[in-house]
Structure formats: C-alpha cells, structure tokens
Amino acid sequence: MFSRVLAVSIMIVALSLVGLPALAADNCQTCHFEFEDEDGASHKFVRDIHGQKGLGCVDCHGGDPSLDDMDEVRREKDYRGVPSHLEVPRFCARCHSDAAYMHEYNPSLPTDQLEKYKTSVHGQRLFNNRDDKVANCISCHTVHEIGDAKMPHSSTHPVNLIATCGKCHSDADYMAGYGIGTGQVDDYVVSVHGVALLERNDLGAPACNDCHGNHGAAPPGVTSLSAVCGNCHAIEAGLFNTSPHEPAFAANDFPMCETCHSNHKILKPDDSMVGTHHEAVCAECHASDDGTRAFAIAGTISEALSRLVTAHGQAGEVLSEAIEKGMMTTDEEFRFKEVDQALIQARTMVHAFDADSVLSRTGPGILKADSVRVNSAALIDEYHFRRKGLGFATLFITILVVALYIKIRRIDRGLNE
Ligand code: HEC
Numbered sequence: 505m506f507s508r509v510l511a512v513s514i515m516i517v518a519l520s521l522v523g524l525p526a527l528a529a530d531n532c533q534t535c536h537f538e539f540e541d542e543d544g545a546s547h548k549f550v551r552d553i554h555g556q557k558g559l560g561c562v563d564c565h566g567g568d569p570s571l572d573d574m575d576e577v578r579r580e581k582d583y584r585g586v587p588s589h590l591e592v593p594r595f596c597a598r599c600h601s602d603a604a605y606m607h608e609y610n611p612s613l614p615t616d617q618l619e620k621y622k623t624s625v626h627g628q629r630l631f632n633n634r635d636d637k638v639a640n641c642i643s644c645h646t647v648h649e650i651g652d653a654k655m656p657h658s659s660t661h662p663v664n665l666i667a668t669c670g671k672c673h674s675d676a677d678y679m680a681g682y683g684i685g686t687g688q689v690d691d692y693v694v695s696v697h698g699v700a701l702l703e704r705n706d707l708g709a710p711a712c713n714d715c716h717g718n719h720g721a722a723p724p725g726v727t728s729l730s731a732v733c734g735n736c737h738a739i740e741a742g743l744f745n746t747s748p749h750e751p752a753f754a755a756n757d758f759p760m761c762e763t764c765h766s767n768h769k770i771l772k773p774d775d776s777m778v779g780t781h782h783e784a785v786c787a788e789c790h791a792s793d794d795g796t797r798a799f800a801i802a803g804t805i806s807e808a809l810s811r812l813v814t815a816h817g818q819a820g821e822v823l824s825e826a827i828e829k830g831m832m833t834t835d836e837e838f839r840f841k842e843v844d845q846a847l848i849q850a851r852t853m854v855h856a857f858d859a860d861s862v863l864s865r866t867g868p869g870i871l872k873a874d875s876v877r878v879n880s881a882a883l884i885d886e887y888h889f890r891r892k893g894l895g896f897a898t899l900f901i902t903i904l905v906v907a908l909y910i911k912i913r914r915i916d917r918g919l920n921e
C-alpha cells in the first residue's frame with residue numbers, strides 16, 4: 505500500500521519536473537500577460553489559432569523566450585520586433601509560403617497567399633506604390649487573435665467578413681482619392697445574399713470573398729469575376745452560355761449576370777423584370793424596331809409567365825377551399841407541388857432568352873394547374889352533395905324516430921288497456 509503511494513508520488517514529481525522547464529521557458533507570454541490589459545497582445549493571443557496550435561510570441565517576433573528582460577530580448581540577433589504595414593506580407597509569408605514548414609502542421613493548407621495577394625489590387629498597390637492604406641494580411645486577419653474562417657470570432661468568418669472589408673471600403677474619408685465607390689457594404693446588406701447570410705445565417709450565400717477571392721481580392725478581369733455567379737447558380741449560367749446573349753454580351757463587354765442583376769445590390773427578381781413594359785430589364789436594350797426578334801420574344805415570355813401565375817393562383821384558391829372542407833386532397837396537393845415546380849423552372853428558363861424554353865415549362869404547368877382547379881372544384885361539389893345527403897338522411901331518421909315513438913306509444917296504450 506505504502507509503496508504504491510510512493511510510486512505515484514514519485515511519478516507526479518517526475519512529471520512536474522519534465523513539465524516545468526517547458527512552462528517556465530516562455531517568458532515572453534508570462535511577462536506580457538502580467539502588464540498588458542485585455543486588449544494586449546498576450547491576452548488576445550488566447551483566441552489566436554497560432555497560440556492554439558502551440559506557437560508562441562517568439563515564432564513570429566523572434567528573440568529568446570528564456571530571457572526575462574525585454575531589453576535583452578531586443579538585443580537578440582534574431583529579434584524581429586514589430587513589422588511595418590509594408591513589411592507584414594513577407595513577415596507572415598516567411599512561414600505561410602514555406603510549403604515544407606506548413607506541411608508539418610497542416611498538409612492541406614494552401615501556401616500561395618502571398619503569390620495571390622501580389623496579384624490583387626491591394627498587393628499591387630502595397631508593393632508597387634508603397635501604399636500603406638490598402639489591406640495587408642493583418643487588415644483582414646487581425647493580429648494576435650487570428651482565426652480560421654470556421655471560428656465564430658474570426659474576422660474571416662463569413663458573417664464577420666462583411667465588416668472586415670467594410671472597415672475600409674465603407675469609410676468614405678479613408679477611401680477618398682481612390683475613385684471607387686463606398687456603397688458596397690450598404691448595397692450588399694440589403695441584397696438577397698446579404699439578407700440570407702446576415703439575417704438567416706445561411707453560409708451558402710456569398711460573402712465578399714466568395715466573389716472576389718480571399719487573396720486575389722480584385723477583378724483580374726470583369727469576365728472572370730462575372731463567371732463566379734455560375735459556381736453557385738450553375739443552371740442559369742448554363743442556360744445563359746447557350747443563349748443568344750452569350751456572344752452578344754461578350755462582343756459588347758457586358759458582364760454576364762450583373763448586367764441585369766447588378767453586383768452588390770442583387771434584389772429578389774420577379775416577373776416584372778421580363779417583358780416589354782418600361783420597368784422590364786429587356787426594354788433597357790430592346791425595342792420593337794431594333795431589327796431583332798428580342799422584343800417580341802420578351803413579350804411572349806412575359807405573357808406565358810403571367811398565364812401560369814394566374815392558373816397557379818386560381819388552382820391554389822380552389823384547392824385551399826377543398827382542404828378547408830376536409831376533403832381527401834392528397835393527390836391534388838401533390839399535383840399542385842408540380843405546378844409550383846413548373847413556375848420555378850419557367851423563371852429559371854428565362855435565362856435561355858428564347859420563348860420555346862419558357863413555354864416548355866409554362867405549357868404543362870398551366871395544364872396541371874387547370875386540372876388541380878377542376879378536380880378540387882369537384883371535391884367541393886362532392887362536399888356540398890354530401891352535406892345535402894346528410895340533411896336528407898337526418899330528416900329521414902327524425903321522421904323514422906317520431907314514427908317509431910308514436911307506434912310505441914300506441915302499443916303501450918294498447919297493452920295498458
Ligand atoms: C520581463 C518582461 C518581458 C519579457 C520577458 C518579454 N517582454 Fe516584450 N515587452 C515587455 C515590455 C515592458 C515591452 C514594452 C511595452 C510597451 O512599450 O508598451 C515589451 C515590448 C515588446 C514588443 C513591442 C516591440 C518592442 O520592441 O518594443 C514585442 C514585439 C515584444 N515585446 C515581444 C516579446 C517577445 C517575443 C518576448 C520573448 C522572446 C518578450 N517580448 C519578452 C516586457 C517583456
């Protein structure tokens with residue numbers, strides 16, 4: 505018994521001896537933690553991915569962590585100190601562009617951030633113009649509380665990224681002199697994408713970097729940025745690419761999707777966008793006398809959509825009434841979902857910019873809607889018929905009961921006499 509306690513005690517002492525030097529060695533963090541406040545490097549560093557992966561102050565700043573005097577640290581040959589705004593990219597890339605080093609930690613992490621950054625407007629201005637107002641690595645990643653994009657506190661988490669970019673891009677004073685607008689964030693926030701990401705936490709919706717890239721945050725060519733929409737909206741992009749607009753837009757340098765939807769303030773599209781009336785986007789470029797079939801086709805598409813919408817609405821109304829009356833509507837509800845589907849597909853088919861494609865969805869959709877309407881109306885008739893039947897049955901039973909009652913009274917009376 506005693507020997508076992510002794511053995512455990514020796515083990516604990518041995519373990520703490522092994523552990524102690526490792527703990528005592530990082531004087532950087534210990535000393536800084538003592539005098540810095542909540543906003544100090546060492547306090548923030550608890551949340552930093554470098555800290556969490558076991559790296560210390562010394563891995564970035566250099567110096568000897570066993571020293572207990574800052575002046576001595578500063579005299580160390582390999583003490584790097586604090587990089588300037590222009591030096592930061594190379595300061596970070598010392599590790600992040602070193603494939604062999606990064607492989608030790610995380611083989612799947614790309615090591616091309618500096619290379620890509622150099623192709624961005626940010627990187628080009630930083631290196632070529634020594635512009636210290638453009639974003640460098642820490643403008644986007646912060647310093648001492650760097651996270652990966654999955655950490656909810658991270659400046660590059662999609663939900664936080666909007667403010668990370670907006671910090672500069674929404675600040676008109678800061679951006680004065682560059683000749684680009686500062687409305688990107690305001691526009692984005694009210695867009696379908698902004699509402700989906702920021703209000704519904706839908707991480708499938710694009711944040712700034714999904715369109716601009718993380719490190720090549722620039723449009724190296726309008727066409728490539730434009731093609732980005734197709735990464736998520738593949739069907740629309742596929743239809744567009746085989747439509748008459750593909751060659752026509754390319755010839756005129758019109759970007760593929762933004763020409764009609766804009767880039768940051770993409771609002772929820774509706775049927776009023778297509779057609780020959782003033783507000784229709786088609787009317788911005790087409791007219792009845794422009795020598796093409798486009799204007800007439802826009803009219804046909806618009807009319808086909810509106811017929812399906814009307815048929816869909818009428819079918820829906822009658823179906824709801826049948827459901828309300830408690831009829832067996834399972835089949836009609838199922839068929840009505842197909843009408844919903846046809847409407848969704850017809851709106852997508854607009855991107856073929858040809859009448860037949862849209863009609864191939866609206867035609868069958870209208871037929872289905874009509875059959876839902878007719879069948880639901882029949883169910884409602886059946887309901888009324890049954891109600892009438894029930895009325896007759898009730899009346900009949902009442903008469904029968906009264907007759908029986910009279911009959912029994914008579915028999916009773918006969919027996920008593
Ligand atoms: C005994 C305490 C102590 C130790 C140990 C220490 N520091 Fe410091 N450090 C300081 C003080 C104090 C400052 C100055 C803070 C100020 O000016 O606000 C400082 C400043 C810094 C700065 C700002 C740049 C500069 O040169 O002033 C960096 C970076 C830094 N320390 C990194 C380190 C690293 C890396 C280590 C370990 C290798 C380390 N420190 C060890 C106390 C310490």
Ligand code: HEC
Binds near residue numbers: 545562564565642
């Ligand atoms: C991933 C690299 C990295 C690590 C790890 C790191 N730093 Fe820094 N540190 C930087 C960079 C980059 C700057 C320059 C910040 C700027 O320009 O605003 C900086 C700046 C500083 C400064 C100057 C004042 C400030 O807060 O910006 C101090 C002090 C400092 N670091 C201390 C520390 C201490 C202490 C640790 C460990 C707890 C640490 N750093 C870990 C990269 C790092």
Ligand code: HEC
Binds near residue numbers: 647
């Ligand atoms: C001493 C080498 C070193 C330096 C210098 C360094 N890092 Fe790192 N960084 C790492 C390591 C190691 C990881 C952890 C990789 C892993 O295990 O996933 C990492 C992770 C990251 C991640 C998270 C990557 C992810 O998505 O998983 C980001 C972002 C990052 N670093 C940015 C920076 C920035 C910005 C700087 C400059 C201020 C910097 N790093 C400087 C070594 C370094």
Ligand code: HEC
Binds near residue numbers: 596613640660
């Ligand atoms: C304009 C903003 C911006 C700048 C500048 C920037 N980054 Fe990033 N970085 C991001 C975003 C956003 C992500 C997140 C990607 C994601 O969603 O996973 C990222 C991801 C990373 C990652 C994770 C691996 C990867 O490539 O996706 C590392 C490492 C990294 N950055 C390092 C750096 C370094 C080093 C620099 C400077 C040379 C830098 N970043 C400059 C925005 C930026």
Ligand code: HEC
Binds near residue numbers: 629637670679684722
């Ligand atoms: C530190 C401030 C700062 C931050 C943070 C920042 N930028 Fe920038 N950005 C600039 C400045 C300054 C320019 C240079 C404007 C110019 O020359 O056109 C610029 C240029 C750009 C351009 C090129 C504009 C053009 O067509 O000329 C794009 C695109 C861009 N930034 C996107 C982003 C995105 C996306 C983010 C976030 C991931 C971001 N920026 C974060 C300051 C910043």
Ligand code: HEC
Binds near residue numbers: 673692710713714729
């Ligand atoms: C759905 C894709 C998409 C998203 C999301 C997006 N952008 Fe853009 N952005 C574009 C396109 C496309 C352009 C136009 C490029 C061109 O015409 O040169 C553009 C242009 C820009 C420009 C150049 C100046 C201008 O306004 O034309 C800046 C700066 C910019 N975006 C910043 C941002 C910021 C910051 C965010 C996040 C709030 C963001 N973008 C989100 C697609 C997007």
Ligand code: HEC
Binds near residue numbers: 734735737765771772
């Ligand atoms: C990262 C994926 C992604 C990218 C890139 C993207 N989108 Fe989206 N988009 C979505 C998601 C997810 C929704 C659905 C949002 C919602 O639920 O309201 C959406 C919704 C839309 C809608 C509204 C659809 C509707 O029926 O309400 C339009 C229009 C749209 N995007 C156009 C674009 C354009 C134009 C671009 C390129 C400039 C683009 N998107 C880039 C993911 C993306």
Ligand code: HEC
Binds near residue numbers: 753790798805
């Ligand atoms: C930004 C301008 C622009 C907008 C907006 C636009 N188009 Fe076009 N469209 C063109 C150009 C340019 C052509 C090629 C005309 C030519 O061949 O001379 C074209 C061609 C067409 C054609 C082929 C015409 C033919 O005779 O072969 C159709 C169909 C068409 N557009 C339909 C539409 C519809 C429907 C809309 C609205 C949803 C629309 N367009 C919106 C620019 C536009």
Ligand code: HEC
Binds near residue numbers: 760765785854
């Ligand atoms: C010539 C104008 C035009 C162009 C170019 C265009 N769209 Fe559309 N888009 C429309 C119209 C019109 C509607 C509305 C259809 C409706 O609701 O009746 C629409 C609707 C949408 C919708 C919602 C309906 C659906 O398909 O789910 C999405 C998403 C969409 N567009 C994405 C894109 C993408 C991605 C591109 C580029 C590949 C693009 N659009 C190019 C005119 C255009």
